[in-house]
Amino acid sequence: MDGVLLVGLLASGVRFAMPILFAALGETVAQRAGVLNVGLEGIMLAGAFLAVLCAVATGSPWGGLAAAAAGGLAMGLLHGLMAVRMKVDQIIAGIALILLGLGLSGFGYRLAFGAGGVGQVPGFARLDIPGLSDIPVLGPILFGHHLLAYAGVTAAFGLAWVLPRSGLGLTLRAVGENPKAADAAGIDVDRVRMAAAAFGGAMAGIGGAYLSTAQLAGFVENMVAGRGFIAIACVVFARWNPVGALVAALLFGIADAAQIRLQSLYPGIPYQAFIILPFVLALAALAAAARSAHLPAALGRPYRRD
Amino acid sequence: MDGRTLNLPRDTEARAALGLIAAGALLLPGLIAVAGENPLRVLGLMVAGAFLDLRGLADTVVRAIPLCLMGLGVAVAFRARVFNIGGDGQFLIGAALAVAASGWLVLLPAPLGVVALLAAGTLGGALWGGIAGVLRARFNANEIIATILLNYIALHVLSWLIRGPLQEAAGVFPRTDRLPPDLRLPMLVDAARISAGLAVALVAVGVLWLVMARSRFGFQVTALGENPEAARYGGVRPGLITAAVLALSGALAGLAGIVEVAGVHGRIQDGFGAGLGISGIAVALLARLNPLWVPASAFGFAGLHVGSATVARATAVPFPVVNVIEGAIILAYLAALALRGRQRAG
Numbered sequence: 001m002d003g004v005l006l007v008g009l010l011a012s013g014v015r016f017a018m019p020i021l022f023a024a025l026g027e028t029v030a031q032r033a034g035v036l037n038v039g040l041e042g043i044m045l046a047g048a049f050l051a052v053l054c055a056v057a058t059g060s061p062w063g064g065l066a067a068a069a070a071g072g073l074a075m076g077l078l079h080g081l082m083a084v085r086m087k088v089d090q091i092i093a094g095i096a097l098i099l100l101g102l103g104l105s106g107f108g109y110r111l112a113f114g115a116g117g118v119g120q121v122p123g124f125a126r127l128d129i130p131g132l133s134d135i136p137v138l139g140p141i142l143f144g145h146h147l148l149a150y151a152g153v154t155a156a157f158g159l160a161w162v163l164p165r166s167g168l169g170l171t172l173r174a175v176g177e178n179p180k181a182a183d184a185a186g187i188d189v190d191r192v193r194m195a196a197a198a199f200g201g202a203m204a205g206i207g208g209a210y211l212s213t214a215q216l217a218g219f220v221e222n223m224v225a226g227r228g229f230i231a232i233a234c235v236v237f238a239r240w241n242p243v244g245a246l247v248a249a250l251l252f253g254i255a256d257a258a259q260i261r262l263q264s265l266y267p268g269i270p271y272q273a274f275i276i277l278p279f280v281l282a283l284a285a286l287a288a289a290a291r292s293a294h295l296p297a298a299l300g301r302p303y304r305r306d
Numbered sequence: 307m308d309g310r311t312l313n314l315p316r317d318t319e320a321r322a323a324l325g326l327i328a329a330g331a332l333l334l335p336g337l338i339a340v341a342g343e344n345p346l347r348v349l350g351l352m353v354a355g356a357f358l359d360l361r362g363l364a365d366t367v368v369r370a371i372p373l374c375l376m377g378l379g380v381a382v383a384f385r386a387r388v389f390n391i392g393g394d395g396q397f398l399i400g401a402a403l404a405v406a407a408s409g410w411l412v413l414l415p416a417p418l419g420v421v422a423l424l425a426a427g428t429l430g431g432a433l434w435g436g437i438a439g440v441l442r443a444r445f446n447a448n449e450i451i452a453t454i455l456l457n458y459i460a461l462h463v464l465s466w467l468i469r470g471p472l473q474e475a476a477g478v479f480p481r482t483d484r485l486p487p488d489l490r491l492p493m494l495v496d497a498a499r500i501s502a503g504l505a506v507a508l509v510a511v512g513v514l515w516l517v518m519a520r521s522r523f524g525f526q527v528t529a530l531g532e533n534p535e536a537a538r539y540g541g542v543r544p545g546l547i548t549a550a551v552l553a554l555s556g557a558l559a560g561l562a563g564i565v566e567v568a569g570v571h572g573r574i575q576d577g578f579g580a581g582l583g584i585s586g587i588a589v590a591l592l593a594r595l596n597p598l599w600v601p602a603s604a605f606g607f608a609g610l611h612v613g614s615a616t617v618a619r620a621t622a623v624p625f626p627v628v629n630v631i632e633g634a635i636i637l638a639y640l641a642a643l644a645l646r647g648r649q650r651a652g
Contacts, residue, residue, distance in 0.1 A: 038450055042633075078637075085322045088640040091389055091450065095587055096636040103629025110624035111341055221626075229454045236448065272466035279458045286452060287445035 010141045017253025019211040023231035024245040026203025033196035034176035034298040038094035040204045041228025042101025043075045047208025049105035052219040068209035069202045076201015080194040087302035124214040146214045159242035176296035179303040233282040237289040323641040330634045341623045355616025356609035364498030370608035372562040374507040376586030379558030381595040386551045387531040392453025393559040393583030395460030396431040400560020403430030431560015432553045439549030481575035491569040501569030514597040588632045
């Protein structure tokens with residue numbers, strides 16, 4: 001493979017990584033606070049649909065992004081309501097979110113756009129950073145992306161600072177590691193967890209919006225196609241570390257971009273062998289990382305005062 | 307009025323649960339109204355299409371067969387708190403392995419061939435579920451994510467099989483050839499196209515109930531789910547039971563897959579069995595993970611599918627409404643559990 005192809009591959013790998021990154025960052029925060037949401041796939045689907053619906057309605061991708069974030073936030077809150085306030089099984093509540101997201105996005109799409117399809121979707125334009133994007137090789141890979149991609153990378157590094165170093169990060173981790181001690185220290189455990197669940201939902205919604213209005217331009221039923229679950233695998237693989245999640249998401253993005261190119265490079269091999277690459281990679285990553293993983297001690301456990 | 311005299315819990319958990327149930331009850335009529343239809347008329351049509359008309363009722367029974375088998379698999383797994391979400395993949399691999407073997411199985415004497423076919427489907431599902439089981443037992447890989455990833459892998463493997471090695475001899479469509487007549491399940495009710503798959507499903511219910519209620523394995527599964535620490539102390543090997551549960555759960559999904567081929571379609575094609583896995587989860591939860599209740603729950607959800615299809619044909623309400631209802635039912639079920647739990651505690 002020559003240099004030009006490789007630059008193109010890495011550049012689109014970065015693009016493909018972003019929906020997974022946003023969802024994984026939100027889930028990292030939620031899980032650090034003790035809330036396990038397996039329904040990211042459903043939230044991303046709802047976000048992808050809302051983004052297209054509202055981008056078309058308002059004529060701007062920002063309108064779509066805002067709607068996707070709000071919809072994701074609402075679904076995150078719904079999960080929090082079940083998992084944190086009502087203290088029911090978090091995993092089953094997450095499964096319900098998958099069904100709700102799948103159903104609501106398919107329902108809304110068929111109703112709003114019907115057989116005619118969406119048509120032109122106002123998507124995010126590329127934002128070449130002046131000067132930097134002209135650097136050979138690195139320019140197109142790192143500095144020729146949508147504004148949202150820069151926001152995603154910034155969020156990863158921002159969270160990497162917030163979680164271990166700030167008071168807010170300490171509060172979050174306390175609630176996820178030792179809710180009893182956090183409660184004794186005067187922290188409202190349930191409120192912090194609700195906020196983390198809402199944040200996780202909003203980020204998954206933004207990931208969905210990225211998919212439908214920046215990476216692609218339009219909505220197709222079930223278009224998230226497993227990225228929500230790959231994002232959870234990223235969180236585990238990265239051991240609840242935001243920069244690790246960025247690296248893991250990039251790995252999957254590049255694998256995804258590579259498999260598309262490999263399909264056309266090797267027409268003799270069934271294309272399905274390449275499509276499954278990211279999924280096989282996620283499975284291997286899950287098995288490799290989980291053995292030694294230190295997961296948040298109170299992950300998935302509701303807190304009740306005795 | 308004092309809540310205590312009504313024996314209603316008055317804390318935030320109960321308020322949240324009641325609010326959620328109320329919101330859920332308004333969601334469905336709300337969505338139907340958004341689609342510009344009369345909610346009462348649509349709901350009436352849904353019930354009538356699934357249960358009141360003879361053809362609809364037959365469709366509902368046909369649909370209930372795979373849902374019942376998959377619901378059984380989910381019920382066993384969830385009892386151990388092993389979250390097998392990979393029913394779809396296990397269903398596909400079971401069907402594919404059995405169809406791949408059908409060329410040899412047809413050489414067996416008549417009733418034996420069908421039995422071997424069902425066994426091959428069961429084996430395929432067990433293998434696919436077993437992969438997640440080994441990953442969990444050996445590497446502590448979360449089975450929720452593993453089984454879901456295996457779903458996507460199975461989907462693409464099947465897509466290749468029906469375009470490659472298993473494609474029909476004519477080579478036109480992405481689908482397999484029909485199974486030879488000797489390998490098809492006999493019809494119980496010919497006019498309604500209800501096959502002996504119904505009997506297979508009901509036998510599976512009986513066997514699973516016996517295993518769960520009477521056997522040592524069933525006891526260990528339940529013990530692991532209810533209190534893993536105590537179970538380990540009592541001699542249960544969690545890794546082994548978890549792997550076995552995933553294989554058994556996958557076996558039932560694989561059996562559902564081949565029963566669907568041999569009893570209904572006769573062949574595998576694109577989109578075969580899509581979405582049954584996650585519906586199976588709803589079936590198992592509403593049956594409260596009790597094998598004996600699974601057939602009734604499967605019948606109800608099958609009716610929901612058939613009724614939603616009727617509604618989608620006759621009105622402007624699109625079919626995915628079925629997933630919204632399933633999700634809402636699971637949430638309402640959880641909310642009801644939360645309410646009951648508090649009542650008992652108070």
